[in-house]
Amino acid sequence: MTLRRVLVEMSVMEQRYRAVQDVVAGSTVTDVAERFGVSRQAVHRWLTWYEQEGLEGLADRSSRPRSSPGQTSPEVEALICELRRNHPRWGARRLVYELGRRDCPGPIPSRITVHRVLIRHGLIDPAPRRRRREDYRRWERGRPMELWQMDIVGGIQLADGGEAKVVTGVDDHSRFCVIAAVVRRATGRAVCLAFAEALQRFGVPDEVLTDNGKQFTARFGRGGGEVMFDRICRENGITHRLTKPRSPTTTGKVERFHQTLQRELLDDVEVWANPEEAQAAIDVFRHEYNNERPHQSLGMAVPADRFTTQPAEEQIPLRLPPPLTTIPAPRTPPLAPLPTSPSAARSATAAAAPSATGDDVGLAVEVTRLVPASGNLTVCGQQFWLSPTRAGLPVTLWADTTVVHLLIDGVRLKTVPSRLTPNHLRQLRADNGQPAGPPPITTGTVRSGAPIEVERLVNATGLISLAGRQHPVGYHFAGRRVTVRLDRGLLQITADGVLLRSLPNPLTAAEAASIRDARPAGPPPTPNPQPVRVERRVSCRGALVIAGQRIHVGIAHAGRTLTVEAADTTLRVYDGDQLLTEVPRTTVKPIARFKVRKPEPPRQQTDGQVESEYAR
Template sequence: MLFDKICRRNGIRHRLTAPASPNQNGKVERFHGTFRPDFLDEAGPFTSVEQAQAAVDAWVHGYNTDRPHQALNDTLPVTPAERFAAVPTEAREVLPLWLPPALDAVTEPARPHEDHCATDESAVEPPVAPPVAPPVAPTLGRQPGDAVELERVVGPSGNLAIRGQQFWLGPARVGQCVRFWIDCDMVHLSIGGTRVKTVRSHLSINDLAILVAHGAVPAGPPPLPSTLEPDGVVELERAVSRFGSINLGGRKVLIAEILGGRQVGIRIEGQTLMAFDLDTRELLRTRANPLPLEQLRGLRGVRPAGPPLRPSTEPVTVQRRASTEGVIVVAGQKLAIGRAYAHQTVTVHVAESTVTVEADGETRVFRRTSTKPVRSIKGQRPRTATSVS
């Protein structure tokens, strides 16, 4: 992670080789071909990692400074250290190098064979400094790598992309405006002033400069979650499995089978856990909170709570088509409404303890004896008979 952070801060793209493809990393593989017979085959057993590391460092130092490399020059003895040079100071001033405080920049190494190489200047070419990329022009006093903010609208797929990095919001967020807070370390996504997701940033300072050129603005403080108080209320989002459960802090919490496959909001108030609709904030189900306060602090995606939830709109209204005997099936319960309603489509209101059937202006109430969820809303499509001449 530290290596990737240094690359992002300095506008370097870290390119990886494909798995099981040593041909894409030939220089390192060639080094292994030298390191194994010249060092590993001769080195004795080591009593500690520190002793082994010291022996490897001594061998590498001799390889770079004392051992001529034929591929560098086949007529004069030239070592790898003679061909290595740090970026000149004037180049660093044009494009400053960012390093964490624990690391220091490498100074230009000494040239042990400098006097020898000076005898024939035509044979050994002086090292050429790498080309320096043009500096990123600061905007409104910004420094390269400073955080930026921008807004995007969630498309039909529920997915957003910023400079090649993907952000999944889900179909429930389609059409909503998302506020991005981005730097080279983290990306915070907020909707309506509430943080909904935080992920690691894959963007470099060059990506941030391009975003600024396309309308991004300097960012304020990051929208980090507030500290949970003993009586605090928090919310998060979870996808309900097809069995009606969610994963919360490593535990499976049963919500409702009827909500299977749906993205819902979870609101936690003390000992109460509530599932609600993300668009309407309508209360869907209420369960006991199985997690202590200490575990709530480490939940993925936790954020400060929004406004209070709206009451549920039970009963659930569905349609059913009566059979030849005048029987309908709702939530696994068979209801006989009479042969007079055979092949008719009736409206059914399913509540927690009652089932109400409306047909031809009449209303009949049945006691609900099944605990199965309502799986379908619309009644079966009426069949059309075809006359035979």
């Protein structure tokens, strides 16, 4: 048996002990190190361990350092995990940006550190590395309004069984969404109407890039010629560029906008009542995308920071074909060039608003307007979301330079900050307005620790924004304008003075004091007299679970979606209008889920067939 094989069969501790014994017996350190295949420093280290600790000192020991000054603190890791759980779509780059916006309890980690924290806590699945970001060659135009990318995307299922389309357009330089119009059929006229509306609102771009769809070009048509879209481009001096066939990456920026629209809005709603409801939701998403949502390709800036409209003196009269001479008014007013710094914003505001005089003090006006079909009322450039369900109703606005109250039939719907100047108020008074009476509610300085109220719109995923963070309030409130009441440890969701839901208050006193648009709270809301109605899918064994309580309704209803009416003491299960069962409520857990998101599978058998097979 050779010496190497003997060394392999001996343990590490035995090898080190044999080397120490050879040195003690008189062999030189150099000879022992060469015989055992290690360095001389290792042999000296073993001798020191043996002299200090004896035979136990030759055992394996960890090489982990005693301290790691660069290690991420537990507080920062906890904040990263909290942000990721509240916003599952945020990646490492977005989380680094959000940590910089908040009071991070330690140094802001790098993007790769945040990525490793997410992997360590199981919040993302590690994927094999693709090409390095530096290997990609990004191209974009050098200024806004130089090139628009346009396309059409589907995926809006309507209640009548049809499918609507969205005509989209994105500015190449700023990623600013200039077009987002819902149409029932993506005909050439519908696309041109959306395009002409954007031209009237933002001005005429130098170039437009589209694919080879028949709405945009007759390149592959039978008779050739010129379609209406080409005619609009030609008569207004716009260069119309087309992609190569089957090359969707050429219009990659508008395709990436489609992905964001699909993930953050369209995937959360399975069926829309009508195109008007979808248009109203897309308008809200579009405003958030352009003005609030940071874009990674822009260095975490928002698209509105890089987008400017065409100056009025450089605009030429828009020429449209006769079928498009009558275009509906834009849903939102034209955007003025945004200031590049807070000081410029303050100076621009001061320049736009006239100096206050004695007549401006206490200036308030009441004016009545009809809610449009989209539910998005615009008055002097300020938008008020009222929902398409209130289309056609007269709404009264009590407005001054600080606050706007909206009322229907004398009942206050909501209160929002005013963006109206004294000139706007004078214009409203001259346009069928009248001097305002006392405000419907009292607004003023919020005392520290006192209850406060704030108006918020619940987004498509059931979240509201408070103090720079998003908080879940319930998927079933998606799209509703609610009043949030913060009273010590409670966060109450109310509408028209009726309590809809109570949750623990997630905000500290300092965070509550930093909420924008907050006002002193009114009287406590009245409890909702109607019981809570939720949906549940019956399992294959004929049971459903609500708030941890299991209710058996029968195998005949397996796979069906039933309605559960949850009162304080009872739970009633309905199939449509038919009461199936009523059981005592034995649970005190809160109801956390209200909707069944997946559609009910088609029934292939009758109830009698299911019962006979079950009996068999």
